[in-house]
Amino acid sequence: NAGVMQNxxxxxxxxxxxxxxxxxxxxxxxxxxxxxxxxEEGLKFMVYLQKENIxxxxxxxxxxxxxxxxxxxxxxxxxQQVVRGDSAAYFCASSPRGxxxxxxxxxxxxxxxx
Amino acid sequence: xxxxxxxPQALSIQEGENATMNCSYKTxxxxxxxxxxxxxxxxxxxxxxxxxxxxxxxxxxxVTLDTSKKSSSLLITASRxxxxxxxxxxxxxxxxxxxxxxxxxxxxxxxxP
Numbered sequence: 001n002a003g004v005m006q007n008x009x010x011x012x013x014x015x016x017x018x019x020x021x022x023x024x025x026x027x028x029x030x031x032x033x034x035x036x037x038x039x040e041e042g043l044k045f046m047v048y049l050q051k052e053n054i055x056x057x058x059x060x061x062x063x064x065x066x067x068x069x070x071x072x073x074x075x076x077x078x079x080q081q082v083v084r085g086d087s088a089a090y091f092c093a094s095s096p097r098g099x100x101x102x103x104x105x106x107x108x109x110x111x112x113x114x
Numbered sequence: 115x116x117x118x119x120x121x122p123q124a125l126s127i128q129e130g131e132n133a134t135m136n137c138s139y140k141t142x143x144x145x146x147x148x149x150x151x152x153x154x155x156x157x158x159x160x161x162x163x164x165x166x167x168x169x170x171x172x173x174x175x176x177v178t179l180d181t182s183k184k185s186s187s188l189l190i191t192a193s194r195x196x197x198x199x200x201x202x203x204x205x206x207x208x209x210x211x212x213x214x215x216x217x218x219x220x221x222x223x224x225x226x227p
Contacts, residue, residue: 042217
């Protein structure tokens with residue numbers, strides 16, 4: 001399967017713990033996007049990365065959230081000191097170029113905070 | 115209202131009928147995309163229509179774009195039970211941020227066998 005791979009599919013954390021969500025883009029894609037989806041809502045843009053660079057993080061909360069896309073390995077969305085409001089589905093998408101492109105989505109990580 | 119709002123919120127039809135979903139947006143765009151999401155899965159890209167295009171076809175899908183009214187429609191012809199899903203339109207932010215997609219809340223389509 002050469003699609004966008006996200007893991008884990010489901011993640012349960014207690015309040016105050018850290019959550020790490022991983023995303024491997026499609027082969028040949030160097031542009032990665034993270035979105036968050038609350039129940040019965042559309043996806044909300046969080047951050048756009050290229051290899052080793054954060055291009056736009058305007059949709060990401062200023063505190064506790066960070067993202068990276070290292071030269072080697074998957075992109076990581078990291079949430080520190082999770083709170084109940086962080087419960088959501090987090091989707092990663094990738095594209096071969098950054099503009100005017102269809103984005104290819106993974107199946108998401110469902111994060112539940114106890 | 116937000117960029118990229120779909121209506122209706124829910125649509126239930128019989129197999130074989132056509133389904134039409136609409137999307138309205140507020141600001142200038144470079145392109146508009148439609149995606150499908152099956153329950154518990156990620157989004158699947160259906161079609162991209164550029165701002166200088168008025169209509170586009172892909173198989174049983176037909177998308178129109180009216181930039182003067184800032185609206186788009188997605189028509190699925192001869193629907194099948196497998197078309198049951200949520201459908202979202204996504205608009206880009208225009209200008210230099212045309213990688214940033216804004217999604218509406220979607221239309222939940224149910225196709226009854």
